[in-house]
Amino acid sequence: MEKRKLVDVTAPNRSTGIVNGQSSNILNWNDVKYSWAFPKYKRMLANFWIADEINMGQDIKQFPQLTSDEQESFLKIMGLLALLDSIQSDYASKAADYITDSSINALMIILAQQEVVHNHSYSYVLSSLVPKAKQDEVFDYWRTEPLLLERNDFVTNGYKDFAENPTVENFLKSIVYDVILEGLFFYSGFAFFYNLARNQKMVASSTMINYINRDENLHVGLFEKIFKETLKENPEHNTPELAQFVRDTFIKAAELEIAWGHEVVGDKFDGVSKAELEAYIKFMANKRCAQIGFDKPFEGYNENPMRWIIAYQEVDLGKTDFFEQKSRQYTKASDANGFDDL
Numbered sequence: 001m002e003k004r005k006l007v008d009v010t011a012p013n014r015s016t017g018i019v020n021g022q023s024s025n026i027l028n029w030n031d032v033k034y035s036w037a038f039p040k041y042k043r044m045l046a047n048f049w050i051a052d053e054i055n056m057g058q059d060i061k062q063f064p065q066l067t068s069d070e071q072e073s074f075l076k077i078m079g080l081l082a083l084l085d086s087i088q089s090d091y092a093s094k095a096a097d098y099i100t101d102s103s104i105n106a107l108m109i110i111l112a113q114q115e116v117v118h119n120h121s122y123s124y125v126l127s128s129l130v131p132k133a134k135q136d137e138v139f140d141y142w143r144t145e146p147l148l149l150e151r152n153d154f155v156t157n158g159y160k161d162f163a164e165n166p167t168v169e170n171f172l173k174s175i176v177y178d179v180i181l182e183g184l185f186f187y188s189g190f191a192f193f194y195n196l197a198r199n200q201k202m203v204a205s206s207t208m209i210n211y212i213n214r215d216e217n218l219h220v221g222l223f224e225k226i227f228k229e230t231l232k233e234n235p236e237h238n239t240p241e242l243a244q245f246v247r248d249t250f251i252k253a254a255e256l257e258i259a260w261g262h263e264v265v266g267d268k269f270d271g272v273s274k275a276e277l278e279a280y281i282k283f284m285a286n287k288r289c290a291q292i293g294f295d296k297p298f299e300g301y302n303e304n305p306m307r308w309i310i311a312y313q314e315v316d317l318g319k320t321d322f323f324e325q326k327s328r329q330y331t332k333a334s335d336a337n338g339f340d341d342l
Helices: 037-046 057-065 068-096 102-129 132-138 146-164 168-183 187-198 203-233 240-264 274-291 307-313
Strands: none
Touching: 037 102, 037 203, 057 102, 057 203, 068 102, 068 132, 068 146, 068 168, 068 187, 068 203, 068 240, 102 132, 102 203, 146 168, 146 240, 168 203, 168 240, 168 274, 187 203, 187 240, 187 274, 187 307, 203 274, 240 274
């Protein structure tokens, strides 16, 4: 694959391809190759939010009252999310270097910026709830937790293959890992936070997770478009071997997410069971696999077994101003993370 040129005076402004195409790299939103690019740009902008505008006051009071299992899972999941989103911002920039369409590159820049916001949100939540020494420990969980190490190696090795050998095939495979990271590997954690919220616990933290969840859904949708356009423009890569890779990779990813879900959620909390969570993960793996155009790897998991989660996971807040939201405590915090409300 060829890197996108900073400026190419001999190429048209409207690109000729998503990778290995010709483009001046001058962005004119009124003359772009892909009709979905500008609507996606507008939707990503509509998701704008600021972590430290969310009032943590009630969560600060509630966190010490959580059970030891709830506190442990809360912190472990925060540590996992912080690692995954740190990787994402870097991967997005590396992938963007080889995208030869200026409009799609612009979307990737917004995506990377949103991942930085996600990381800020984890730091903000933790700084509100636990001392600095504990925050540092949480951000180092990925070094010491065996399941986290295995999950992280699974994704980062896939990213490294593309970073070290940027071919179209490795680019496509890296997108599969991205869809897994953003569209599957977060979901045990999301379920945990939403289950807390429906029990009126840590609602501000759940609100933060909802914003992150919305962003990640958009990111998966963007990479879905990039993946399909790349295959359409490079049909020689749409092979049975790629289909088998996608199937095998999603199965392994689901197994890793299930093992993690058993550890951090399991049967420890009222409202969500180990069996229900496992079925949900397989359902999400099927959904993501079909989303990028391949057969579902798990037979029979075609309906969401955790219907209650939709009320938290798929809230569309894009039609009203962020700071006007009141239904789930979208109230503006003080400079002290809501301490004025204690």
